[in-house]
Each structure stands twice: as C-alpha cells, then as structure tokens.
Amino acid sequence: MAGKVFFSVSMSLDGFVAPGSNATAARAMAEFSAPGTRDDQEVRRWMAQWMDLHQWIFPLRFFRENLGFGEGGEEGRDNDIARETFERTGASVMGRRMFDLGERSWPKEAPFHTPVFVVTHTGRDPWQRPGGTTFHFVNDGIEAALDQAREAAGDRDVRIAGGGATILQYVNAGLIDEFSITLSPVLFGSGTRLFEGVDPDRVALEPLRAEPSPRATHLTYAVRKR
Amino acid sequence: MAGKVFFSVSMSLDGFVAPGSNATAARAMAEFSAPGTRDDQEVRRWMAQWMDLHQWIFPLRFFRENLGFGEGGEEGRDNDIARETFERTGASVMGRRMFDLGERSWPKEAPFHTPVFVVTHTGRDPWQRPGGTTFHFVNDGIEAALDQAREAAGDRDVRIAGGGATILQYVNAGLIDEFSITLSPVLFGSGTRLFEGVDPDRVALEPLRAEPSPRATHLTYAVRKR
Numbered sequence: 001m002a003g004k005v006f007f008s009v010s011m012s013l014d015g016f017v018a019p020g021s022n023a024t025a026a027r028a029m030a031e032f033s034a035p036g037t038r039d040d041q042e043v044r045r046w047m048a049q050w051m052d053l054h055q056w057i058f059p060l061r062f063f064r065e066n067l068g069f070g071e072g073g074e075e076g077r078d079n080d081i082a083r084e085t086f087e088r089t090g091a092s093v094m095g096r097r098m099f100d101l102g103e104r105s106w107p108k109e110a111p112f113h114t115p116v117f118v119v120t121h122t123g124r125d126p127w128q129r130p131g132g133t134t135f136h137f138v139n140d141g142i143e144a145a146l147d148q149a150r151e152a153a154g155d156r157d158v159r160i161a162g163g164g165a166t167i168l169q170y171v172n173a174g175l176i177d178e179f180s181i182t183l184s185p186v187l188f189g190s191g192t193r194l195f196e197g198v199d200p201d202r203v204a205l206e207p208l209r210a211e212p213s214p215r216a217t218h219l220t221y222a223v224r225k226r
Numbered sequence: 227m228a229g230k231v232f233f234s235v236s237m238s239l240d241g242f243v244a245p246g247s248n249a250t251a252a253r254a255m256a257e258f259s260a261p262g263t264r265d266d267q268e269v270r271r272w273m274a275q276w277m278d279l280h281q282w283i284f285p286l287r288f289f290r291e292n293l294g295f296g297e298g299g300e301e302g303r304d305n306d307i308a309r310e311t312f313e314r315t316g317a318s319v320m321g322r323r324m325f326d327l328g329e330r331s332w333p334k335e336a337p338f339h340t341p342v343f344v345v346t347h348t349g350r351d352p353w354q355r356p357g358g359t360t361f362h363f364v365n366d367g368i369e370a371a372l373d374q375a376r377e378a379a380g381d382r383d384v385r386i387a388g389g390g391a392t393i394l395q396y397v398n399a400g401l402i403d404e405f406s407i408t409l410s411p412v413l414f415g416s417g418t419r420l421f422e423g424v425d426p427d428r429v430a431l432e433p434l435r436a437e438p439s440p441r442a443t444h445l446t447y448a449v450r451k452r
Contacts, residue, residue, distance in 0.1 A: 013407075013431065013447075014421035015241035049426075181239070183409075185431040185447060189424050195240035198415045200275075205239065205411040210443040212436030219443060221239075221411060 002150060003157035004177040007167050008085050009194065010053050010216070011181045016191035017164045019049035022097065029101040052186045056215035057082060066111050078213045085180070089114060090156025091149040093142075095166030096120040099135065109133075112161075115152040117145040119166060142169050164192040172199045176223045178208065183217045201226060228376060229383035230403040233393050234311050235420065236279050236442070237407045242417035243390045245275035248323065255327040278412045282441035283308060292337050304439045311406070315340060316382025317375040319368075321392030322346040325361065335359075338387075341378040343371045345392060368395050390418040398425045402449050404434065409443045427452060 009017050018025055020042065028046045057063050061073030062083040073079070091114050094102075099118045102110070109131035110116075116135045124137040138145040149158040160170050170176050181194075202225065209220040235243050244251055246268065254272045283289050287299030288309040299305070317340050320328075325344045328336070335357035336342075342361045350363040364371040375384045386396050396402050407420075428451065435446040 013445075014419075014424060183445070185433045187421055187424050187426045187429055187431065189421070189426040193240075195413055195415070198240060198413050200413045200415040203413055205413065207411045207438075207440075207443070210436070210438030212433075212438075214433075217433070217436040217443065217445060219239075219409070 003088075003090060003153050003155055005146065005150075005158045005160065005170070005175055006088075006178050006180070007160040007162070007170070007176065008180040009162065009164075009167070009182070010056070010184055011194055012053060012184055012186045012188045012191075014187045014189065015193050015195065016188040017053075017162070017194045018192040019053070019188045020046045020191055022192070026101060029105045049186070049188055049191075053184050053188075056182060056184065056213065062086065066113075067107060068109055076213070077211060078215065078218075081180075081182075081211070081218055085159075086113075088157045089159040090153025092116045092159045092161040093145050093149050093166070093170075094118055094161040095163050098161065098163040098166065110135075115149070116161070117149045117152075119145045142166075142173065143175070146170070146175060164194050164196075167194065168197055171195075171203060171223070172197070174202060174223075174225055178220065178222045180218060180220045183219060185216070229314075229316060229379050229381055231372065231376075231384045231386065231396070231401055232314075232404050232406070233386040233388070233396070233402060234406040235388065235390075235393070235408070236282070236410055237420055238279060238410055238412045238414045238417075240413045240415065241419050241421065242414040243279075243388070243420045244418040245279070245414045246272045246417055248418075252327060255331045275412070275414055275417075279410050279414075282408060282410065282439065288312065292339075293333060294335055302439070303437060304441065304444075307406075307408075307437070307444055311385075312339075314383045315385040316379025318342045318385045318387040319371050319375050319392070319396075320344055320387040321389050324387065324389040324392065336361075341375070342387070343375045343378075345371045368392070368399065369401070372396070372401060390420050390422075393420065394423055397421075397429060397449070398423070400428060400449075400451055404446065404448045406444060406446045409445060411442070 011017050024042050024046045028043045059074045060079045060082050061075050062079050064073040110129045110133040113132040118137050120137050120139050127135040160167050204224040204226050206222040208222055211218040237243050250268050250272045254269045285300045286305045286308055287301050288305050290299040318338055336355045336359040339358040344363050346363050346365050353361040386393050430450040430452045432448040434448055437444040
C-alpha cells in the first residue's frame with residue numbers, strides 16, 4: 001500500500017509559517033553557520049519570532065535526540081507528535097530556497113535521515129550526508145519530485161517539508177492527502193503566509209484531529225477535492 | 227469587579243473572518259431582507275463561504291432559541307460555548323459597517339438582548355428593538371464607546387462584536403483582555419483578515435484553552451502587553 005503525501009508545519013495564529021522577508025530569513029540562517037549579523041536588529045527580530053513560532057519543539061526529547069544534542073528533554077504528547085511525524089516519513093520533498101537556507105544551517109548530520117528530493121531548476125549530483133540523509137535534485141517539476149519521493153518512501157509517507165511556497169504548489173495541484181498545522185500562540189503581522197494564493201475551489205478540508213498542548217494546538221486535516 | 231473586554235469570532239484556517247469584498251458582503255446581507263441577488267454568482271459564493279465559516283453554530287439549540295427559531299437543535303460543547311459567550315456579555319461594541327449590514331439583516335428582535343454601542347462618525351438617537359437590544363451611537367472614538375459599554379455591562383463582560391477592522395483597532399490599542407477564535411475547517415483565499423495590520427510588538431498571547439469539537443476548534447487566548 002502506498003503511503004500518504006502530507007505536510008506538517010508550525011503556523012502563527014495570523015497564518016504565517018515564517019516571519020519577515022525572505023532576505024531577512026537568508027541572513028538569519030547564515031547567522032547559524034557564520035555569526036556576524038547578530039547585531040542586526042532585523043535579524044535579531046526575525047530569530048526571536050522564529051524561535052517563538054517553534055517554541056513548542058525545542059524542549060522536546062525527540063528534538064534533542066534527532067539533532068544529536070544528547071539525552072534529556074521533555075516527553076509527553078508534543079514529543080510523541082514530533083516523533084510520529086518523523087517516523088511516518090519515508091522521504092521528503094523540499095523547495096530550492098529551503099534547501100539553500102538549510103544547507104548553510106543544518107548540522108553535518110542533517111535531520112532528515114531519509115532521501116530528500118529538492119525541486120530545482122538546475123542539476124546537481126546527489127549530496128549524501130552522514131546519518132542517512134541524501135539530497136537528490138529534481139529539475140523536471142513538482143510531480144516528478146513527488147513520484148521519486150513516493151518510490152523512495154515505499155510504504156511510508158512522503159512529507160512535503162517546505163517552504164511555504166512549495167507546499168502551496170502541492171496543495172493547489174491537488175497532491176496533498178492530509179496535513180498538520182501546529183498553531184503557535186504568536187502574531188507576526190508580516191512574513192510568509194502558508195495559504196497565500198490557495199485555490200479555495202479546489203480544496204475542501206475535513207478535520208481529523210485537534211490536540212491542545214500547553215504550548216500550541218496541533219490540528220490535522222484531510223484534503224478532499226471539491 | 228469590572229468585567230473583561232473580549233471578542234469571539236469564527237475564522238477560516240487561512241485567517242479570514244469574512245469572505246470576499248465588503249461590497250459583496252453588503253449585497254449578500256441585503257439578500258436576507260430583500261431577495262433578488264440570489265442569482266448573482268459572486269453573492270451566492272459569498273453566502274456559501276459565510277455559511278461554511280459559521281457551519282458549527284447553525285444546528286445549535288442556543289442559536290435557534292436566540293433567534294426565535296423555536297425549540298430543538300443540538301446540545302453539547304459547541305452549544306455550551308455559544309451560550310456562555312452570550313451570557314457573559316453585558317454590552318457589545320460594534321463598528322458602523324457591521325451595524326449597517328446587520329440593520330438590514332437582523333430579525334426585528336435583534337440577537338444581542340443588551341445595549342450595543344456603535345462606533346460611528348455621525349450622531350443618531352438610540353434605536354430600541356424588542357427583546358432588550360438598544361443601539362447607542364457613539365461618535366467620539368473607540369475608547370469612549372468602550373467606556374460606555376463597560377458602564378452598561380456592570381459586572382459582566384464587554385464584547386467587541388466586530389467587524390474585523392473594529393476588533394483590530396481595539397487589539398492594537400491594547401484594550402482587549404482576551405479573545406476566542408472558532409477555527410473553521412475552511413480556506414477562503416481572500417476576504418477580511420482578522421489580524422491584517424496587527425502590531426506584533428504590542429501584543430503577546432497566552433493560550434488559555436483549546437477545545438476541539440467535531441465541526442471546529444475553539445481557541446481562547448489572553449492578551450498580555452509586551
């Protein structure tokens with residue numbers, strides 16, 4: 001049986017999956033690997049908002065484990081959800097911009113531990129990282145990338161990892177089976193909106209689960225074609 | 227002890243509290259009182275989306291009761307939440323546009339059953355409706371309207387009833403103590419965004435409750451000043 005295609009993101013209450021502009025995001029991500037912009041107020045603000053958005057995940061045992069930060073961390077429902085999301089994923093698909101940002105900020109042992117298919121316009125040889133993550137570069141469209149990811153995932157699910165624009169392309173193409181949004185108690189006012197440009201006539205949602213935790217609310221929907 | 231100032235709205239998963247444009251909303255509302263635009267595709271679409279947004283409330287016993295539709299209707303947590311929101315409210319505040327739309331579409335026995343303070347730029351004598359709703363028109367600003375509503379509400383709470391732009395004015399002025407959002411499983415793609423123009427540097431949120439029901443997710447936050 002083939003797996004599902006899903007995405008799972010943290011979203012602000014006003015609908016953003018990233019604060020600020022893409023340019024600020026790039027500078028902030030560079031900061032992780034090459035410090036030097038920390039005094040830039042816009043970058044500091046971006047990082048504070050980004051940390052707020054993902055505040056539910058940093059204390060978790062799974063998060064620490066997966067990034068090789070060692071033992072310890074919180075257990076409980078948030079942790080179970082993070083772990084289940086990881087374990088169901090047999091392969092990931094991501095956009096080129098997310099890859100470019102991540103290439104500069106992921107640790108050497110990238111946190112996917114599965115094949116990752118990067119939707120791009122340029123060719124590049126596969127890039128294999130320690131710990132089981134191999135990035136494959138697909139330059140013939142989102143459906144081709146998904147086909148390769150399905151093949152690699154086998155019985156497990158394919159995660160559309162991001163960023164927001166790539167996720168929306170898959171949503172509007174009718175290729176998402178279900179998705180999870182962790183709604184964080186923050187307002188950004190500006191940034192990248194997850195559903196900016198969604199085609200509401202193509203997408204009907206069926207709520208599957210809503211699970212509150214002390215730090216966020218986990219919402220899961222199935223996507224039905226209209 | 228003075229009551230709280232709150233708002234309570236239904237919001238689409240992509241952050242809209244109303245679909246389409248204000249002009250379409252006005253035509254759709256007119257439809258309730260003066261049928262004739264039902265064949266207009268834009269109005270039909272607006273009404274379908276508006277019904278989807280509020281689908282959780284129409285089957286409820288409280289909803290039927292409050293609008294005088296007679297006995298029957300569903301009980302349960304959704305119904306309790308709708309009733310509690312009504313019962314805590316000692317007075318409401320609304321913007322002029324919401325009043326103008328409602329004036330044409332509310333039943334004779336308007337559904338507030340308390341004083342309602344309308345923020346406007348023009349004077350008008352109070353308008354008393356059967357069933358306990360009296361509309362007062364306040365033309366010296368949102369704080370004056372809130373002061374009068376607090377006075378009228380006594381120990382009970384003041385609800386900022388809407389529309390979206392009026393609610394946001396109160397949020398950005400730091401005058402909201404807490405709010406509830408019923409997140410409906412719909413995507414609009416366009417319309418009135420609840421938090422468009424929010425000042426994220428003024429508003430910090432503390433999650434108080436998240437309650438899933440089969441039809442929607444009820445989220446309640448306290449607002450803390452940063």
